[in-house]
Amino acid sequence: MPPSPSIDWPAVRAAAARLALPRTLLRGRAGERLGSGTGSSLEFQDYRPYAPGDDLRHVDWAAYARSELLAVRLYREEVAPRVDLVLDVSRSMAVTDAKLRAHGELAALAACACASTAADSRIVIAADGDPVPLRRPEDVERVLACDAAASALEAAHLPLRRRSLRIVVSDFLFPHDADALVGRLARDAASLAIVQLTLREEAEPGALGGRRLIDVEDRGAIDMVLDEAAVRDYRARFGRLRLALSRAARRSGARFVHVVAGTPVREVARSLARAGVLDPA
Numbered sequence: 301m302p303p304s305p306s307i308d309w310p311a312v313r314a315a316a317a318r319l320a321l322p323r324t325l326l327r328g329r330a331g332e333r334l335g336s337g338t339g340s341s342l343e344f345q346d347y348r349p350y351a352p353g354d355d356l357r358h359v360d361w362a363a364y365a366r367s368e369l370l371a372v373r374l375y376r377e378e379v380a381p382r383v384d385l386v387l388d389v390s391r392s393m394a395v396t397d398a399k400l401r402a403h404g405e406l407a408a409l410a411a412c413a414c415a416s417t418a419a420d421s422r423i424v425i426a427a428d429g430d431p432v433p434l435r436r437p438e439d440v441e442r443v444l445a446c447d448a449a450a451s452a453l454e455a456a457h458l459p460l461r462r463r464s465l466r467i468v469v470s471d472f473l474f475p476h477d478a479d480a481l482v483g484r485l486a487r488d489a490a491s492l493a494i495v496q497l498t499l500r501e502e503a504e505p506g507a508l509g510g511r512r513l514i515d516v517e518d519r520g521a522i523d524m525v526l527d528e529a530a531v532r533d534y535r536a537r538f539g540r541l542r543l544a545l546s547r548a549a550r551r552s553g554a555r556f557v558h559v560v561a562g563t564p565v566r567e568v569a570r571s572l573a574r575a576g577v578l579d580p581a
Contacts, residue, residue, distance in 0.1 A: 305404025305444055308565070309437075312405060315569040316412035317578040319419070321381065321465070322491050348372055381490065382461050383414050383421040385434060387443060388453060388470035394446035399499050402561035402568075403469070404444055406497055409569055410467050411437035413578055419465070427455030450474070453481065462488045467577065469495045473502065478544035482552050492554035493577040494545060499561045503538055 350359060350370035358372045387407055394400040414421040414434055421434035425443050432443055451474050452458060460466060466489050472481075486492045542558055549556035557575035559568055572578040 305400045307404045307408045307441065309408065311565050312408040312437075313412060315566040316409055316416070317569055317573060317580070318416040319383070319413035319465070320573075320576050320579050321417070381417070381419050382464040383417075383419040383434075384424050384431070384460050384464045384466045385410050385414065385421060385440075386424045386453070386458065386460070386466060386468040386470075386485070387440075388451045389425045389443060389446045390448045390451040390474075391446060392451070392471055392473055393497070396499060396561075399471075399497070399561045400446060402497055402559070402563070403446065404440075405565045405568065406469050406495060406559060407440040407444060408437060409565065409572065409578075410469065410495075411440045422461075424452070424458055424460065426452045427458055431459055453485075456484075458485075460485075460489070463490045465489070465491045467493045467495065469497060471498050471502070472496050472541065472545060473498070478541075478548040479551070482545065482548035482554060486552040486554055492549070492552065493575070494549050494554055494556045495572070495577065496542065496545060496556070496558045497561060498558070503542075503560070504535060 348371065350372050354372050360371050360373055363369070363371050385407070387403075393403045411421075411434055415437050422431040423434050423440060423443050424431045426448070432439065434440070451470055453468070453470055453472075454474055454476070466485060468485055482492075482494065485494070546556045548554075555576045557571055557577060559571060563571075569578060573580045
């Protein structure tokens with residue numbers, strides 16, 4: 301059986317936050333994110349006097365402190381956006397139990413964020429085949445058996461919808477040109493978030509001496525001496541990889557965050573909020 305993570309849903313839900321939505325109009329055939337009425341979107345529209353039963357979260361308490369008059373902020377109506385959650389389900393994401401568990405937590409956090417909106421959300425795991433509808437957070441468990449021979453991100457085309465909000469989770473430890481890859485993922489997107497998940501030892505390995513390294517995806521093997529010089533070279537190359545992804549994301553207007561497997565899920569959620577992937581709690 302291919303490996304699947306065991307997700308601690310109570311811990312994930314306790315840490316989860318709303319998906320950070322763009323503050324600009326998202327236009328597309330499926331409708332605009334902002335309508336002409338009032339609702340719960342992020343764009344401020346007007347005030348009106350408080351009435352019993354109004355949501356207290358919308359009361360302008362600063363204005364009340366100045367004037368002692370209760371007023372409620374009105375926002376432009378939020379219309380459901382499209383969200384494409386792109387998950388790398390290659391064997392690389394399950395190279396250890398810790399990495400697989402962290403992958404499950406990340407996917408679950410993203411799924412909870414999607415569920416916090418009225419979004420039309422899908423999970424994309426392959427270049428061919430239909431994406432999986434994401435109707436409730438637990439739907440991610442159906443796709444997290446990480447046994448693909450290669451990441452779907454290596455494909456020239458993914459079934460991403462025009463003007464969708466895109467969240468991509470991968471270790472990105474496959475040959476790629478960062479600008480070309482991020483540019484392809486950002487093309488025709490309303491927004492893009494790049495989340496790189498790695499083990500600490502994948503980013504900062506130690507000198508281990510002679511070892512046989514086995515590629516978990518193509519099963520190839522190579523004998524190497526992991527001395528201090530080899531480790532310094534590897535760390536430098538990993539640093540360039542992460543920097544290239546970060547710079548490519550910035551040039552494309554995307555968000556980038558690096559997550560280390562084993563980080564508590566609440567701190568992972570804070571990191572996603574600081575990067576602008578989730579709304580701050």
